[in-house]
Amino acid sequence: GENVEQHPSTLSVQEGDSAVIKCTYSDSASNYFPWYKQELGKRPQLIIDIRSNVGEKKDQRIAVTLNKTAKHFSLHITETQPEDSAVYFCAASIDTGFQKLVFGTGTRLLVSP
Amino acid sequence: GAVVSQHPSWVICKSGTSVKIECRSLDFQATTMFWYRQFPKQSLMLMATSNEGSKATYEQGVEKDKFLINHASLTLSTLTVTSAHPEDSSFYICSAIGAGLAGVEQYFGPGTRLTVT
Numbered sequence: 001g002e003n004v005e006q007h008p009s010t011l012s013v014q015e016g017d018s019a020v021i022k023c024t025y026s027d028s029a030s031n032y033f034p035w036y037k038q039e040l041g042k043r044p045q046l047i048i049d050i051r052s053n054v055g056e057k058k059d060q061r062i063a064v065t066l067n068k069t070a071k072h073f074s075l076h077i078t079e080t081q082p083e084d085s086a087v088y089f090c091a092a093s094i095d096t097g098f099q100k101l102v103f104g105t106g107t108r109l110l111v112s113p
Numbered sequence: 114g115a116v117v118s119q120h121p122s123w124v125i126c127k128s129g130t131s132v133k134i135e136c137r138s139l140d141f142q143a144t145t146m147f148w149y150r151q152f153p154k155q156s157l158m159l160m161a162t163s164n165e166g167s168k169a170t171y172e173q174g175v176e177k178d179k180f181l182i183n184h185a186s187l188t189l190s191t192l193t194v195t196s197a198h199p200e201d202s203s204f205y206i207c208s209a210i211g212a213g214l215a216g217v218e219q220y221f222g223p224g225t226r227l228t229v230t
Contacts, residue, residue: 026183034218044157076187089156099210100147101219103156 002027002094006104014112018079021107022074023090030092033073035064037086038106044089048075080111082106116140117209119157119222126197126229134192134225136207143209148180150213151204163190197229 003026008065013019014017025033031052036044050057050073060079066073077084088102116139126132136146145164147159149157161177163184164171171177181193192208194201204226 041204041226042222043223045221047216050219073227099145100159100162102159105156 002030002092002102003036004102004104006090010092010108012110013080017080020078021075021088023104025092029094032093034091035075036089039086082111082113115220117220117222118224123226127215128198128229129196130196131193132197136222138171138188138209141211143211145210146190147208148192149206199229200226202229
C-alpha cells in the first residue's frame with residue numbers, strides 16, 4: 001500500500017521567512033496530493049492540493065510543487081506569519097474509487113514574531 | 114457549504130462501557146465516510162471506510178468487533194467503541210465525500226475527544 005514520509009517533523013522560522021515541507025510517496029498510482037493545516041484540537045483544513053497532471057500550484061503565499069518522477073511533493077509558505085503556526089500534513093490518494101487518503105507524519109511549524 | 118458535524122465533541126467514559134460517536138453531513142449527501150483516529154502529536158490514521166447501506170471496510174489492525182461502524186443513511190455514520198479501555202482514548206475524526214460535489218475533497222468533522230478512565 002501507499003506510504004507517505006514527511007520532513008521535517010518540526011520547523012521553526014522567523015516571521016517573514018519562507019518555510020518548506022517535503023513529502024515523498026511510494027505508490028506511483030497516487031495522483032492527488034492535498035495539504036492540510038491542523039491547529040491544536042481542531043479538524044484538518046485543506047489549504048492546497050495538486051493533481052499529478054500539474055507540476056506546481058500557487059495560492060497567494062502558499063505553493064505546492066510535485067515531481068512525479070521522483071515521487072515527491074513540497075509545500076512552500078512565503079512571508080510566514082505567526083498565525084501560520086500549526087501542524088501541517090501532506091497526504092496522497094488515488095483519484096478514483098473511495099479516494100482513501102494516506103497521511104504523512106506531520107510537521108509542526110512555529111513562526112516566531 | 115459541505116459542512117460535517119460530529120457529536121459529541123468530547124466524552125469521558127469508564128473502562129468497559131461503550132461510546133457512540135455520530136458523524137453527519139449537514140448540507141450534502143455523503144456517499145462515503147471515513148473514520149480516523151489521532152493520538153496526541155501523531156498523524157491521522159484511517160480506521161475504516163464506510164459507504165451508505167453496506168458494511169464498512171476496516172484497515173489492517175483495526176478490530177471490527179470493537180469499532181462498530183454503521184452508515185445507515187447518506188447523511189449519518191456512527192462509530193461505536195465497544196468495551197472501551199484507556200488505550201482507546203484518542204481524538205476521533207470523521208470525513209465525508211459528497212455525492213455530486215466537485216472534486217475529491219474530503220470534508221472533515223470537528224473531531225471527538227474520547228477519554229476512557
